[in-house]
Amino acid sequence: MRGKSGLDIYLAWRELAHAEGRIGEPVPLADLLTLSDRIAIVGGAGSGKSTVLAYLAATLARAAQTGESPAYRLPGKDLPVPLIIPLRYYRDYLDKCCDAQGKQIEDPRIGTLAGFIPWYLRRRNPVLDLSEDFFDRLLVGGGCLLMLDGLDEVVSRSQRGQVGQEVERLVQTVYPGNRVIVTARGGLHR
Amino acid sequence: MNASRQSQAETQRQLTILERSLAELTQAGVAETLLAPLRQQVEALRQQMADAGVQVGRDQTVQGDLLVDGDKIERQINYVRNIYRAPAGQGKLADAQVRRILDAYLRWVRDAYDQARLFGLESAPTARQTPRPGLTDVFIQLTLRRFNPPGPRTRGCVAGQIRPGHLSRLA
Numbered sequence: 236m237r238g239k240s241g242l243d244i245y246l247a248w249r250e251l252a253h254a255e256g257r258i259g260e261p262v263p264l265a266d267l268l269t270l271s272d273r274i275a276i277v278g279g280a281g282s283g284k285s286t287v288l289a290y291l292a293a294t295l296a297r298a299a300q301t302g303e304s305p306a307y308r309l310p311g312k313d314l315p316v317p318l319i320i321p322l323r324y325y326r327d328y329l330d331k332c333c334d335a336q337g338k339q340i341e342d343p344r345i346g347t348l349a350g351f352i353p354w355y356l357r358r359r360n361p362v363l364d365l366s367e368d369f370f371d372r373l374l375v376g377g378g379c380l381l382m383l384d385g386l387d388e389v390v391s392r393s394q395r396g397q398v399g400q401e402v403e404r405l406v407q408t409v410y411p412g413n414r415v416i417v418t419a420r421g422g423l424h425r
Numbered sequence: 426m427n428a429s430r431q432s433q434a435e436t437q438r439q440l441t442i443l444e445r446s447l448a449e450l451t452q453a454g455v456a457e458t459l460l461a462p463l464r465q466q467v468e469a470l471r472q473q474m475a476d477a478g479v480q481v482g483r484d485q486t487v488q489g490d491l492l493v494d495g496d497k498i499e500r501q502i503n504y505v506r507n508i509y510r511a512p513a514g515q516g517k518l519a520d521a522q523v524r525r526i527l528d529a530y531l532r533w534v535r536d537a538y539d540q541a542r543l544f545g546l547e548s549a550p551t552a553r554q555t556p557r558p559g560l561t562d563v564f565i566q567l568t569l570r571r572f573n574p575p576g577p578r579t580r581g582c583v584a585g586q587i588r589p590g591h592l593s594r595l596a
Binding site for chain 1: 441445448526527528529530531532533534535537538539540559560561564566567568569570571572
């Protein structure tokens with residue numbers, strides 16, 4: 236199974252299941268977060284995967300600020316902190332890391348997905364006065380909803396298996412204690 | 426929180442960071458001889474925690490003198506406050522600072538994502554005059570179809586059946 240991530244295998248398995256006429260059990264979006272702490276949303280282009288993530292992020296942020304309950308069930312009594320990471324920028328990050336290879340000794344996460352996440356979030360939030368390691372601390376602390384959007388948009392096709400494995404390591408080893416949703420485009424809807 | 430507990434929190438935090446780095450470097454295939462000093466440091470910190478009577482583990486937290494209740498932002502801080510309150514190499518962050526940072530971030534999340542994108546239904550001139558609805562106001566709940574992950578035996582079978590064609594359809 237070397238070179239194939241869990242998501243790759245899952246997608247292939249899903250294709251086989253579909254070919255055999257198994258279409259899956261319908262689940263309302265309102266129950267999504269209670270299904271598991273590791274979720275993959277697979278759908279065709281324009282099927283609304285990114286919109287679902289934006290909706291979850293906006294409603295969780297609103298709930299935290301106003302006390303208004305979101306229109307879906309939460310897995311626990313605490314609201315998770317939403318973090319959306321579009322994986323299509325991972326290539327840019329890797330390019331920048333090529334110029335800073337010496338720094339990997341100081342921080343082994345540079346050039347990995349674990350280094351990309353805080354890098355992207357800080358870049359998206361330049362006006363916020365955040366400490367250098369704000370998002371890293373947030374994720375280490377747990378209790379976040381980490382949403383990795385567009386696994387299929389990552390780098391070259393040959394590197395996707397590697398990135399998929401990085402995602403698995405990230406959620407199991409580097410930042411455990413967080414809920415994770417990964418979206419990817421599936422082949423069936425195209 | 427007294428000095429001893431602050432010190433334990435700091436030691437725990439250093440231990441967490443070092444253990445994580447060690448795991449990453451090991452996985453990256455770094456030679457054991459290069460990892461030996463880091464491994465010794467981890468063991469020393471573990472011993473230090475054990476000597477202090479603290480069970481070492483990732484979930485170890487230090488209960489501080491802060492009792493928070495009230496709004497939901499403060500409830501979120503329960504998850505992360507131990508890490509924020511005693512960051513390595515920096516002064517302790519006040520709870521008000523943590524709350525301010527999280528609040529600013531969540532406000533940004535709402536601004537960035539609570540926007541309905543009406544592709545094809547608006548143009549630049551009309552969009553300027555029309556108030557944009559919030560995504561959370563217009564979003565219609567979807568129904569998904571759930572596929573449980575395959576078990577280990579099925580994974581093994583499926584992995585053997587994956588052909589380049591399967592994965593190329595992701596492109």
